Amino acid sequence: MQKESDIIVGLKNGERFAFDWVYRHCFAKATSYLRQHRGSAQDAEDFFQEALFVLVKKLRDPEFELTASCSTFLYTVVRNLWLYHQRKAGRVISTQEDQFLYLAESAGMAYWQLGEEKAEQAEQIEQVKSAFSGLSSECHQFLLLNYFEYKDDAEIADTMNYSLEFVKVKRFRCLKKLKEILGL
Amino acid sequence: MTEQELDILHAYSRQTLSESERAELESKLNTDPHWQKLWSDFQLLSKGIEASGDAQIRELIQAAGADFQLQQQQKKRRLWRNLGIAAGLGLLLLIAILWLQQQRQKFQNLERSQHQNPQALLNQQLDDLETRGFGNRGEQASPALLKGLQAIEQQNLSLAIQQLAQVKTKSQQPIAQFFLGLAYAQSGDRSKAIQYWQNMPKDSPEALKKAARYEVSWLYAQHIWTRQRAKAIWAEIARDPRDPHQKDMQKLLEQLR
Numbered sequence: 001m002q003k004e005s006d007i008i009v010g011l012k013n014g015e016r017f018a019f020d021w022v023y024r025h026c027f028a029k030a031t032s033y034l035r036q037h038r039g040s041a042q043d044a045e046d047f048f049q050e051a052l053f054v055l056v057k058k059l060r061d062p063e064f065e066l067t068a069s070c071s072t073f074l075y076t077v078v079r080n081l082w083l084y085h086q087r088k089a090g091r092v093i094s095t096q097e098d099q100f101l102y103l104a105e106s107a108g109m110a111y112w113q114l115g116e117e118k119a120e121q122a123e124q125i126e127q128v129k130s131a132f133s134g135l136s137s138e139c140h141q142f143l144l145l146n147y148f149e150y151k152d153d154a155e156i157a158d159t160m161n162y163s164l165e166f167v168k169v170k171r172f173r174c175l176k177k178l179k180e181i182l183g184l
Numbered sequence: 185m186t187e188q189e190l191d192i193l194h195a196y197s198r199q200t201l202s203e204s205e206r207a208e209l210e211s212k213l214n215t216d217p218h219w220q221k222l223w224s225d226f227q228l229l230s231k232g233i234e235a236s237g238d239a240q241i242r243e244l245i246q247a248a249g250a251d252f253q254l255q256q257q258q259k260k261r262r263l264w265r266n267l268g269i270a271a272g273l274g275l276l277l278l279i280a281i282l283w284l285q286q287q288r289q290k291f292q293n294l295e296r297s298q299h300q301n302p303q304a305l306l307n308q309q310l311d312d313l314e315t316r317g318f319g320n321r322g323e324q325a326s327p328a329l330l331k332g333l334q335a336i337e338q339q340n341l342s343l344a345i346q347q348l349a350q351v352k353t354k355s356q357q358p359i360a361q362f363f364l365g366l367a368y369a370q371s372g373d374r375s376k377a378i379q380y381w382q383n384m385p386k387d388s389p390e391a392l393k394k395a396a397r398y399e400v401s402w403l404y405a406q407h408i409w410t411r412q413r414a415k416a417i418w419a420e421i422a423r424d425p426r427d428p429h430q431k432d433m434q435k436l437l438e439q440l441r
Contacts, residue, residue: 014241019248027252045253049245056241121231128232129239140236147230148237152198171194172187175229179185184225 004070012059022052022070030074034082043082051077060149131181139174146171185222193226284408291405298436299402300429302366305395306336309359326353329360336363341371358388362396374403394427415440 002021010018030051031044039047051074058064066073132140145151145159153167162170185193195201196209212219310333313325332347344367351360365380381396381403388396397417404414415437422433 014244016244016248019244020251023248023252045249049242049249052245053238053241056245057238121228124228125232125235128229129236132233132236143233144237144240146194147233150198168187168191172190175190176185178229178233179225184228 007070008059008066011056014056019052022055022074026071026074029071030078033075033079037082037086039082047078047081047085048074050081062150127182128178131178134181135174135177139170139177142170143174143178185225189222190226193223197226197230287408287411291411294436294439295402295405298432300432302395302399306333306363306366309333309363310337326351326356329353329356332360332367333363336367336370339370341367345371358385358392361385361388362392365396365399369399369403374406378403390426391428394421394424394429397421398427398429 002017007018007021011022027044027048031039031048034044034047035041054077055066055070055073059066068076132143135143142156142160145156151159153164156162157164157167160167160170192201192205192209196206201209209219213223310330313330313333328347328350332344332351335341335344335347345364348360348364348367351357361380361384365377368374368380369377378400381400384393384396398421401414401417401421404410404417418433418437421427421429422437424430427433
């Protein structure tokens, strides 16, 4: 029997067993609201994936602390995303639901909107992603620790067995290589 | 971008620059096109790397989701398959029960219409014993035999069994044994009744042996597992010209065909 704390760590570290566990234990509950409100099976799958992505991103934020269970968090996010989606599609939402959505958005849960803002840079970002895949696996790991997991230099040095000084050198080399591939 | 410039931008993005360093950089970012370009590139690279990390997470989520959906589909398929098997078995069971009931009804109807009640034999025996003596020879019937037969007539079956079992006179034992079988059959002890009727003494009167064979066949007819034996006995009776039930059995077998 897995403890939820192990699952949280697994999600943070991108371990497959944790994602499987979340699907098995949280999918039905998290998508129950959506399925009761005109959502299809495909909607449930799509919105759950989005909510799980939000959870993982949140977990990687050092300032975030998960105070509810995974399934409760996912239920809330799926519900908010679904209500937002319904509102955008011009479907009527009851006053109570609207108030709930307003509260949820105030609490910084509306990732959907953030995603849309990013879309403007999408093409450039896709180019960087493509260039990134051309780097060595060592640079991959190194840059992801820096700019995806936001580890500080001491943690990176510890993880990759480098000296603190070499972390800076390595960062420079990897980014320089990336820039070269991009022609910047 | 030099290593030093990168360090400054990296520290700025992490908000680890001192107040004065930050102010100096922000001033450059507002006025100096070189630093503006550096910062813009740096942000783009950071976002691109972050997006690559995001893509890895999304791949993981999608893979887990695909596996989960597959498992759910397999579960559903298994559920439907098991439901199908259960429904099929249920249907078969229902058909079997209906068939058994139909067969039972058929043989019950046969028994009601064809089985000649042994009561007539009992009445005749009692009449003989009471008026003419045993075997029409004036031989006195043993009191136990007489009491046993009277008890059967009064449906006091336990007393009948008790009395008939006490008949020791050899010539009167076959008739006592036949009616013991009847007492057991009427009290619902089918196996005891069969045991008595199938093991009639060798020197029993022929008519009594035939009557016992006839009664056993109806007991066999009551159950599906022994119904073939009943049919075999009825076939024997139908072939026996000296059996009083020959014609009845011929008709009965004809009906069964």
